[in-house]
Amino acid sequence: MQKKQKYTGLVWFGNDLRIRDNKVLEKAANECQKLIGVYCISPSLTVPSNFGFRKLGVYRAKFLLETLSNLQKSLAKKNISFLVFFDKSQEKIPEICKEFKIQRIYKQLEWISEEQKVTRQVRSGVPKIPVEEIYNQFLYHPEDILSDLQRIPNVFTAFRKKLEKYVAIRPEVEATKAFDPSNLLGKENLMPSLTDLGFKPIETDSRTAFPFEGGEHAALDRLEDYFYRSKKLGFYKKTRNGLLGKDYSSKFSPWLANGSISAKSIYWQVKKFETEHYKNQSTYWLVFELIWRDYFKYISIKYQNRIFKLDGILQKEYLWKTESQKVQNWIDGNTQDDFVNANMLELKHTGWMSNRGRQNVASYFAKELLLDWRIGAAYFEEQLIDYDVHSNYGNWMYVSGVGNDPRDRKFNTQLQAERYDTNGKFRKLWLQPSIF
Numbered sequence: 001m002q003k004k005q006k007y008t009g010l011v012w013f014g015n016d017l018r019i020r021d022n023k024v025l026e027k028a029a030n031e032c033q034k035l036i037g038v039y040c041i042s043p044s045l046t047v048p049s050n051f052g053f054r055k056l057g058v059y060r061a062k063f064l065l066e067t068l069s070n071l072q073k074s075l076a077k078k079n080i081s082f083l084v085f086f087d088k089s090q091e092k093i094p095e096i097c098k099e100f101k102i103q104r105i106y107k108q109l110e111w112i113s114e115e116q117k118v119t120r121q122v123r124s125g126v127p128k129i130p131v132e133e134i135y136n137q138f139l140y141h142p143e144d145i146l147s148d149l150q151r152i153p154n155v156f157t158a159f160r161k162k163l164e165k166y167v168a169i170r171p172e173v174e175a176t177k178a179f180d181p182s183n184l185l186g187k188e189n190l191m192p193s194l195t196d197l198g199f200k201p202i203e204t205d206s207r208t209a210f211p212f213e214g215g216e217h218a219a220l221d222r223l224e225d226y227f228y229r230s231k232k233l234g235f236y237k238k239t240r241n242g243l244l245g246k247d248y249s250s251k252f253s254p255w256l257a258n259g260s261i262s263a264k265s266i267y268w269q270v271k272k273f274e275t276e277h278y279k280n281q282s283t284y285w286l287v288f289e290l291i292w293r294d295y296f297k298y299i300s301i302k303y304q305n306r307i308f309k310l311d312g313i314l315q316k317e318y319l320w321k322t323e324s325q326k327v328q329n330w331i332d333g334n335t336q337d338d339f340v341n342a343n344m345l346e347l348k349h350t351g352w353m354s355n356r357g358r359q360n361v362a363s364y365f366a367k368e369l370l371l372d373w374r375i376g377a378a379y380f381e382e383q384l385i386d387y388d389v390h391s392n393y394g395n396w397m398y399v400s401g402v403g404n405d406p407r408d409r410k411f412n413t414q415l416q417a418e419r420y421d422t423n424g425k426f427r428k429l430w431l432q433p434s435i436f
């Protein structure tokens with residue numbers, strides 16, 4: 001039998017910064033006799049762009065650097081070198097391909113036009129090298145949804161019910177093999193620091209509800225803690241609308257957003273928990289929420305750049321305002337509404353906000369202040385540790401009346417505060433002036 005050809009390959013990491021359940025890495029490792037990993041942080045992310053906001057703010061930058069550092073260590077254990085670039089960014093890839101005689105590039109498939117543009121640029125710099133793009137971020141694999149993706153239902157419940165009935169979730173991919181030590185380049189490049197990226201170092205605010213580090217190791221530890229040590233998973237449905245502390249919800253989103261953990265890994269851990277312990281509404285509900293995450297990805301595949309347009313996927317026109325003072329007051333927690341203010345201050349000081357908070361501040365922004373929702377979304381993009389293009393723009397459209405909410409609701413923020421912050425503890429935490 002003819003021996004399968006083995007290549008010298010390069011894994012171009014994106015939002016799939018993990019070892020476990022990583023189809024791109026697994027495929028590359030199976031097909032290559034030599035392999036390196038590369039990650040590029042584009043300098044354009046850290047300069048103001050959309051509505052004057054940066055695409056990468058300090059909280060997510062810190063989390064990203066922790067993630068990359070963790071991945072570098074894990075890949076080193078598999079004898080794979082991992083190079084991280086900031087200056088010149090992806091222009092480096094053709095240079096590296098030349099230097100290391102790369103024959104194949106492997107990467108996660110992305111469909112957002114900005115990311116496709118970068119891929120096209122790299123492809124044109126290495127016209128002879130095949131670039132394999134692989135879906136690596138879904139719970140339900142797009143190839144298992146046999147229909148035309150353009151026929152994806154616009155209403156979440158219809159989408160979820162179809163998937164739950166007809167589509168099986170694939171198992172996690174097999175662990176990536178370790179390479180021979182000779183695969184290591186022997187010259188790891190230094191990880192850029194926050195200062196290299198143009199940020200001042202930050203201290204974690206002691207009030208944060210997200211006190212965790214970036215990286216696959218921390219993601220798996222959080223899973224272990226939330227499922228098995230504290231067993232909070234079993235109460236998730238009752239606590240998920242909470243505002244205070246680290247355990248009212250899973251807090252998986254920042255790791256999911258940069259791919260330190262896969263949605264499939266979480267799903268299969270829920271199944272394991274249900275087999276070994278018990279199954280209840282809460283264990284189901286975590287998976288239910290992960291389907292929301294998939295849903296917004298499918299909506300962005302279906303509507304492409306329309307998710308960034310003011311009239312959204314509904315193409316519904318409203319009279320939007322852009323008054324910068326009102327935007328600034330919202331950002332600074334200086335509106336007429338104390339519940340909105342407390343949530344906005346939490347975001348400003350920590351990069352985190354609960355789902356309940358996000359729904360309220362976004363509804364207030366778009367439906368009370370009548371401000372162009374894309375400005376709010378761009379601020380979230382800079383600020384959130386867990387920013388994910390599909391979930392952010394999908395949820396903003398949804399709340400602003402130009403997306404997938406069939407009921408087009410406006411939140412009564414004061415009633416919400418009475419219901420979810422009955423004793424005012426959350427508002428006190430963020431609004432009380434510090435005594436120091």
Ligand code: FAD
Pocket residue numbers: 240249250251252253254256257286289290292293294296353354355356358359362380384386387388389391392393395396399
């Ligand atoms: P849990 O309640 O523990 O849920 C588990 C997982 O399910 C989450 O980690 C997330 O992956 C998924 N999930 C839960 N709710 C949603 C939802 N509404 N939409 C999509 N996925 C969901 N989420 C992001 O990951 N990135 C964003 O940029 C983002 N922007 C948002 C903007 C607005 C205006 C709103 C209203 C919501 C946004 N969300 C975003 C969704 C949601 O608020 C967060 O996913 C959630 O708060 C993260 O906390 P958790 O991991 O503890 O969630």
